Amino acid sequence: MRKEETKLLNEKTIEENVLTSRDYKYGFYTEIETDRIPKGLNEDTIRTISQKKNEPGWMLEWRLKAYRHWLTMKEPHWANFRYGPIDYQGVSYYSAPKKAGQGPKSIEEVDPELRKAFEKLGIPLGEQKRLTGVAVDAVFDSVSVGTTHQTELAKQGIIFCSMSEAIARHGDLVKKYMGSVVPYSDNFFAALNAAVFSDGSFCYIPKGVKCPLELSTYFRINAAESGQFERTLIVAEEGSCVSYLEGCTAPMRDENQLHAAVVELIALDNAQIKYSTVQNWYSGDKEGRGGIYNFVTKRGKCLGRRSKISWTQVEAGAAITWKYPSCILQGDDSVGEFYSVALTNHRMQADTGTKMIHIGKRTTSTIISKGISTDESNNNYRGLVKIMPSAERARNFSQCDSMLVGNKCSANTFPYIEVRNSTATLEHEASTSRINAEQVFYLKSRGLDMEAAISLIINGFCKEVFNELPMEFAVEAVRLLQMKLEGSVG
């Protein structure tokens, strides 16, 4: 009986794999008048971007320094995937909705077309129709079009605004922290981002404040032949606490668009930052045409003692995902966490994982990574746990599990463990397998159909990670996974 079941599952998977999966529901394009600069990248492009944003001189200097450094760097190719050459001159580095205007504005002034676009994405920007308990900064192509709840947050001294606004109004803070975690010389894409970044979000949580709302940024790529290069900076002062969410979508196109973002988190003494991502960029069609290249540098620094940074990510989109949200555990007793679900289908390629750098004494880190690959996709976990000589009694636990659905996909694990202090204790475990045929049989014998059964099993497989997501996002993530898996599995 069991053998037959296995066989059935085998056949069905292959058969169902041929079926088309459901359309990408965020693939629409919004007709909107844009203000964009011509394609190409040179020092003048950077000057134009800086000028458009009325930036102070130091910012432009920094951008130019980054650009000059970028010119000396080579595009890295060590990751386990293939893609054609990227034409850095064929991209427009700034594209903004015209009516978005310059500088800060109130949410009511946002162009109705734009507001409609975000409503379609499920992100109402009007204060009345707000998502309960979530403050949103909406980034459309190169600029932030509006931030909700600013006044409410300001009462507690919390700064939550677009990066352009922060540079204009809170220059000192930005100057102090920007580039302190991810310097422009860090890597090829970080240098590119430092040179041309157009917007992003900035959060500052003052001493002892527990942020009453979930802060969130929604990234939308709309224009063709453009890229999105945003920078997010979150600073949590002593004893403060914040939860931040990030979501992203883009229209369906046959070209590949580059998204090279940088995220920097800084946690001081006893501060806690929780950063969650639900990434659903357009991933290309079945033949692998189009989709976003998601090359992102995300890093958090636990600067203070007993500080904590927690990354949770659900990676369900993008043609290529290449990111390693990392923690530098510098303060004694600081904690780093990484929870990830990466689902790849069609011909998506993902090379993702984390880096935990233990510097402080008694620092601990946890890594839970779940990879699911279907169709002809390629899913890689690549992680580094490094215990520096100063990290007395550091502790790490890592678990990375992969599930394979269909026989044309692949799953790889590349964990690097480097221990320079002998008092450290580390555990690492990983497994790769297919969906358990017995579990499927059990569920089917109780009346669930194949799809529901598999969906349920995968949900259980990812439970540990979903539990880390804020409530609304967890529901969204489950739905997203279900949608992606539909038609992918029998």
Next chain:
Amino acid sequence: MTDTMIAPTEKNSLFMEQLDTLAGPLKGEKSPGWVARLREEGLTRFRKTGIPTVKDEEWKYTNLSALAGHRYTPAGKSALSPAQRKDVRARYCGEADVNIVFVNGTPDKELSNFGKPPTGVEIMTLSDALTNNAAAVQEIWAHYDPQKDSAFVALNKALTREGIYIHIKDKIIANQLVHILHVTQADGEQIATFPHAFIRLGKSSEASILETHVGLNDENIYLADPLTDVFLEENATLHYSKAQKESLRAYHVGTTRVWQKRDSTFNGFSLAAGASIARNNLDVVINGEGAAAFLNGLYSVYKDQHVDNHTSVDHRVPNATSNQLYKGVLNDAARAVFNGKIFVQPIAQQTNSYQLNKNLVLGKECQVDTKPQLEIFADDVKCTHGATIGQLNEDEIFYLQARGVPRKIAARLLTQGFVDDILNRLTRDSVREQAARMVAPSLEVLEG
């Protein structure tokens, strides 16, 4: 990286300059034309790769600049004193075993006793095999794609002078242990040896082979670059152990390549206890359904030793299993590297593959780098890997102390338990006892 990167130029060039000297004795030898061609191939390949640096992903954690910084001479004649001979015979040559002894890379007739091998077993030195059985040697020697040879495999190919050819014929169960022993004793000169062993097991045959590398004087500096090629025909079973206890200042870079056909079993064990820098590559290709590979390993190092184990299991067909367990004990300022790769090719459905690496870190300045790696292209598989790095359990030490066992002895006992877990997997008593003797010095420091 805190390690100092070496510029590939300077120190490497010193080593490259020596290639002609090291190849010197090979000139004028009367070997078949294809051997000369293979040597040339190896040399060309090595000149291309050079001595790998830490920039090479395969050598990320092992810096060979010390190895490359010496001047080596080709291995010479055996130079053992009668007392040393007696010692070697007593310590390593079992009376019941078939002993094949090399001293400084040269076969030593007096210590060896393979003149009359058991029925169905062919044993001959490489030079004899090239005269009497060239076709069989050629088949194995030219089996792998030379373009994929690693630097030290290519170097061995280019410079090997002696070795051994062992053939167990079809349906022969060889009960006697075949022991290949490499002894190095070279006071006053720094020699380099490149032995190549060919092991072929015929259909449904079974054999136990032990390959030992020892240095008699812990002050000797030398380079050992051995290569062992194992071919297992259908349903063959090989119990193969490699035990290495080179001089504490020597360099050992060894490779074992295993090619498995249908239903064959490779039961491997690898012990690394000696050498200043030891690197052991074990590459298994599973090319027949129903085959099984067991790769067990133990490394126990102290002082400033560096040990690096790289394993690779390539599942190319469905329905095969592989199982790896590598354990390590580190003391003082020793450093260990483990890299285990499991490849499951697209057609290799129903593969079961396990890998576990456990490190017990006892010294204050030890370093461990481990990278268990899975690359899986088939869906109906079960693969797991794990790695742990930790210290002795304080509760267990307390338990023993509460029963009157002094702390140092308690630590020794618990470490012994950790080691015995893997040693007890060796079924042959003589092999297990020898392995235990080799590990002992690095564990004795616990009591000191």
